[in-house]
Amino acid sequence: MKTQKTVKFLSLLAIASFALTSCSDDDENGMDMPMAEVSTKIYTSNNANGNIDEIDVSDMSNVESKTLITASTAADGVYYDADSDAVFQASRSNLSLEGFSNVNMITSGTTVSVDFSGTADMTSPREVAVNGNFYVVADNSDVDGDTNTPDGRLFIYQKSGSNFTLRNTITTNFKLWGITFAGSDLYAIVDVTDQLAVFNNFLSNTTDATVMATKTISVEGIVRTHGLAYDMDSDVMVLTDIGVASGTPTSSSDGGFHVISNFSNKFNSTSNGGTLAMSSQVRVAGSNTMLGNPVDVAYDSMTETVYIAEAANGKILAFNNISSGGNLTPVLDYNLASASAVYLSKQ
Ligand SMILES: [Ca+2]
Ligand SMILES: [Ca+2]
Ligand SMILES: [Ca+2]
Numbered sequence: 074m075k076t077q078k079t080v081k082f083l084s085l086l087a088i089a090s091f092a093l094t095s096c097s098d099d100d101e102n103g104m105d106m107p108m109a110e111v112s113t114k115i116y117t118s119n120n121a122n123g124n125i126d127e128i129d130v131s132d133m134s135n136v137e138s139k140t141l142i143t144a145s146t147a148a149d150g151v152y153y154d155a156d157s158d159a160v161f162q163a164s165r166s167n168l169s170l171e172g173f174s175n176v177n178m179i180t181s182g183t184t185v186s187v188d189f190s191g192t193a194d195m196t197s198p199r200e201v202a203v204n205g206n207f208y209v210v211a212d213n214s215d216v217d218g219d220t221n222t223p224d225g226r227l228f229i230y231q232k233s234g235s236n237f238t239l240r241n242t243i244t245t246n247f248k249l250w251g252i253t254f255a256g257s258d259l260y261a262i263v264d265v266t267d268q269l270a271v272f273n274n275f276l277s278n279t280t281d282a283t284v285m286a287t288k289t290i291s292v293e294g295i296v297r298t299h300g301l302a303y304d305m306d307s308d309v310m311v312l313t314d315i316g317v318a319s320g321t322p323t324s325s326s327d328g329g330f331h332v333i334s335n336f337s338n339k340f341n342s343t344s345n346g347g348t349l350a351m352s353s354q355v356r357v358a359g360s361n362t363m364l365g366n367p368v369d370v371a372y373d374s375m376t377e378t379v380y381i382a383e384a385a386n387g388k389i390l391a392f393n394n395i396s397s398g399g400n401l402t403p404v405l406d407y408n409l410a411s412a413s414a415v416y417l418s419k420q
Contacts, residue, residue, distance in 0.1 A: 112420045113373065115380055117389055118148040118162045121410035125151060125160055127176065128389065130380075133404055139181030141173060149413040150201030150210060155420050159189065162414070163198035163210050170201070170208055170230055170237045191230055191237030198228075200300075200369065200414065202252040202259060206232045207240075207276055211249040213264060223265070225249030229276070243275075244283040251300040251313075251369060260301060261286070262312065267295040269312065271340070290343045294351040295331060300369035300382070303336065307374035310336040313367040313381065314358070325365030325385040329358025332379070332395055359400025363390060371417035380405075382412040389415060 115128040123145030128138040141160070150163035153176070161172040172189030179185060196214035203209075208230045216224040225245045230237040248264035259275035262268070270286035278284050292298065292312060300313040309332060316327030332355045333339060343349045357379070358364060365385030372379055381390040381403075389412055391405035 111375070113376075114153070114418050114420075115371065115389065116151045116153045116160055116416045116418065117382060117409055117412060118151040118414045119409055119411045120147040120149070120165065120384075120413050121387075122146060123148045123164065123166055125162060125173070126389075126409060127160070128407060130391065130405060133391070136405065136407070138407070139179070141176070141179055142182065142184040143171070143173070144187070145171065147411075147413075149199045151414045151416045152201050152203050152208070153416055153418045154203075155418055161189065161201065161203075161208070163195070163201050165198055168193040168195045168198065170210065189232065189235050189237065192239060194239050194242075195226075195228055199249065200251045200253075202254050204254045204257070204276060208232060208237060209252060209254075209259065209275070211252045211261065213249050216244055223248045225264075227252070227259075227261075227275075241279055241281050243272075243278055243281075245270075246283065246285065247289075251298075253301055253303050255303045255305060258287075260303060260310075262298045262301055263289065264299070265297060267291050267293070267298060269298065269301070269340075288340075288345045290340065290346070291348040292331065292333075292354070293348050294354065294356055296327075300367060302370045302372040302379075304372050304374040307334075308336050308338075309334050309372060309374060310340075311370050311372045311379055313370050314356075315366040315368065315385075318366060319385075326360060326363070327358075328364035328367045328383070328385070329356055329362065330364070330367055330370060330379060330381065330392075331356050332398070355395065355398035357392060357395060357398050357401050361400045361402045362392075363388060363403060363406065368412070369414045371415045373417055373419070375419065378404075380415050380417060382409075382415040384412055388412060 117126045125141040145164040147165040148162040170191040174188040210228045212226045227243040250264040251262045259272045270289040273287040295314040302311045314329045317324045367381045368384045369382040378393045387410040389407040390403040
């Protein structure tokens with residue numbers, strides 16, 4: 074990613090330099106550029122109206138946002154590709170991937186038409202994880218017609234031009250929700266449990282098949298995990314805990330999230346079927362947090378900020394100063410009914 078950003082920055086510099094120097098190609102004054110500021114944006118999807126919000130959190134004291142009006146009425150699993158300036162989500166009303174171009178140019182409230190589309194293969198799409206041109210969607214519908222046996226499907230799409238083509242489908246022997254790539258490995262939370270699974274070299278599974286996770290561990294202190302975010306540069310994993318999903322008076326304030334630093338080492342040293350101890354984690358939860366059902370998460374390692382899609386309370390939340398955990402008050406409280414997914418993009 075860093076290489077891509079550098080290439081993009083250099084090409085922008087080249088364009089700006091060309092514009093400034095006009096026809097003169099030996100003028101070095103084009104390098105007299107202002108320092109590029111880091112722009113931090115959050116992209117969200119939701120199950121209330123299916124629209125996509127872009128929230129500019131570069132300056133947390135002056136947050137700006139815009140809404141792209143989509144034809145979908147419910148969506149999950151959002152992703153932004155900075156190189157093509159396109160945003161993608163898994164439509165739960167159309168049961169397919171959909172993408173929208175020229176995001177930077179679109180003004181808030183614009184009704185957008187689908188520029189990238191896939192076939193409607195899915196039943197209940199949730200999180201999206203991207204690796205190159207491969208877009209993996211977790212589907213949490215029952216596979217075998219018996220809701221008493223846990224299972225799920227991972228739909229592997231390949232993006233080519235404006236189309237997503239279904240390459241193959243992997244069936245899991247557990248219920249799915251959040252998924253994310255760490256290099257070639259795919260991490261998946263085991264829904265309705267406190268467990269985290271990994272599939273090593275996930276995309277090497279090129280045919281329709283049932284595939285067992287390479288390793289599954291329990292995460293102490295979590296009731297029911299749902300969303301996850303992994304940052305490779307800092308080696309930090311963040312897992313959400315939705316507690317009780319619904320039906321009790323505390324279900325909208327019983328959530329939290331866990332931050333696991335030095336994650337690779339801790340995961341590798343936990344045996345298959347073993348438990349990663351609470352003492353190796355930091356937990357954020359409590360009455361100040363507004364965490365009830367945190368269904369998805371993104372992590373900014375540069376500012377050590379955690380972004381949460383909070384479904385029960387209808388919000389996008391952000392937390393910083395997370396190192397000691399506890400009952401933190403969010404630094405961002407952005408209303409988004411039935412928030413389902415959040416994605417971080419820094420440029
Ligand atoms: Ca089943
Ligand atoms: Ca809850
Ligand atoms: Ca996400």
